[in-house]
Amino acid sequence: MNNRLINWFKYASPQSFYPLAGKMIPWFAAAGAVFGIAGLWIGMAVAPTDFQQGEGYRIIFIHVPASWMSMFIYLVMAFWAALGLAYNTRLSGMMAQALAPTGALMAFLSLWTGALWGKPMWGTWWVWDARLTSELILLFLYIGFIALQAAIDDPRRADKAGAVLALVGVVNIPIIYFSVKWWNTLHQGASVSLNRAPAMASLMLWGMLLMALAFWMYSIAIALYRARTIMLERERGTEWVKETLAAEGAK
């Protein structure tokens, strides 16, 4: 028990997390590519036409995964932020900072693909309804987090400020998720939920789940990659970074 605890904390130091992350990135990237190809094949080549939305429904194969990731990445970011505030670990701030740009891009893709879906289906690119507005707020939260961290020179203080912002913003996540239930919105309800059978054909569902896995793997790979860069930058005065740089060549 005690032993396990020590091992866990060992990886909380950038010095030991750096090589571990380096080993994991290719696996996550490869898994992302495999899931992505499988998901695209099922979603774009074999899945049937939707009886209501025609072929336009195929946008959901990226819209839903991107939307899920935009929310999930925010939760992970807030988790690291909370850990950083509570235990003052160096790794936490680095992870939160590494996740934010990918989260922002996912929120952007969610809004972008949503607009392209909304135009033919609803007849409008955008409405100020609860689901869309709260997702837009999520994008602004990410951008605010990035801007706040960039504006503060001392990385430890930047982490703290960013963490507070991230934690306050968490309240927005359940609002996004449940907005289609709580308010009478234009946005359709959840296509997949835990407590009932999915409201879609199985091939469509598989395509969507594979794409979601692909987005998941991609996000982990890119966030770990960025985290490694941040580690080198922030720990540049330390011996381990000097040794890593000497060993790593121009890689």
Place this chain on the structure above:
Amino acid sequence: MNIHWSSFSDFLAMGGYGLYVWGSFGVTALVLIAEPIVAVRNRKALIARLKRQARAERGNNGSNKEQ
């Protein structure tokens, strides 16, 4: 698992939703390609900078004596 489309132009047309479907997939592909490229560039730039700084430090400590 039969292919749903009868021809490639059928696939491109997306039943009249081509602009919206490909507009979504195109921008997503762009983002997912650009993000890693930017990340790799940032990392390379940082490593080059840190190495320059390390060399400069070493230079100040020892081999600058000839000046």
